[in-house]
Amino acid sequence: MIDIIKKVLGKVFMYSVLLFTIMVSIFPILWIIMSSFKTNGEIMSGPFTLPASINFNAYKYLFEKYDFLTYTLNSVLISFLPTFLSLVFFTMGAYVIAKYEFPGKKLFFTLFTITLLVPVHSRTQPIFSLIVNLNLYNTKTGLMLVYLSSGLAMSMFILKNAFQSIPMELNESANLDGAGFCRTFFSINLPLAKTGIVTAGVLMFLTNWNEFYYANLLISSSNNRTLPVITILFNSMFNYNYTNTFAALVVVVIPGIIFYAIAQRQVQESMISSSIKG
Secondary structure (H helix, E strand, O other): OHHHHHHHHHHHHHHHHHHHHHHHHHHHHHHHHHHOOOOHHHHHHOOOOOOOOOOOHHHHHHHHHOOHHHHHHHHHHHHHHHHHHHHHHHHHHHHHHHHOOOOOHHHHHHHHHHHHHOOHHHHHHHHHHHHHHOOOOOOHHHHHHHHHHHOHHHHHHHHHHHHHOOOHHHHHHHHHOOOOHHHHHHHHHHHHOHHHHHHHHHHHHHHHHHOOHHHHHHOOOHHHOOHHHHHHHHHHHOOOOHHHHHHHHHHHHHHHHHHHHHHHHHHHHHHHHHHHHO
16 A cells, blocks of 8 residues: 555656646746737736737737848748758768778867867857958858858767667678668668758757857848847837737747757657667
8 A cells, every 4th residue: 555655656746847847848938929919018017917818910010010021031041051951961971980981080070079169159250250251241151151060060970870870781781782882871871860860950950040149240231130130139129019029039939849849759769869879
């Protein structure tokens, strides 16, 4: 009887902790969404109360008056294209480092991964000077190049571990059957490394989507700005119109959450396999 009581109390405690963690995590998101449907007066008088009525006036105002559709498309383009290019090129580099031996291999990989330890702000001057000298200041291309290079270390680290988890015997068997380098890479290793590729892509896309520092530094014109930059400027643009500010935050935050929720299974599988291998 005592053992049964202990098990029940243990489960109650476990689920209570899980429920508390979920509530703490999801409450800020629900509060932002709820506040985007309120008026300024409702937010000031009762910040944690439900809105008196559901209306989409704030969202309509954003997309009609401030051309929020342009900022959203800018964010999608600037986030997606570097992610796609990184998966095209970095998977090849990670595959070679994981599967083949060549002089300087450890040095190359160390140089890639050591950049993870370099603070973002310490690279401001060289990146800014390079972008200006290439005449790419205030262009989407310049910002995408920065995002592409910034994601190199993280992507290489994840993708290398993904390819290393694939048995080398598969490559050897494919070579005996007459498969060349490209056939072995595209037909065997690439499908088996899917979880690692998805993980690298999701993390890089979300990093680019939420990035503010370089987007604010390298973009000056309104037509090229991304959602995080525009959101920060709303305090002065709206004169503390909290309803519109919360609506803008929803537009910025929710797509990233949905994107991660769709791909979370692949990300979790990649993390678990990496931890087991380690």
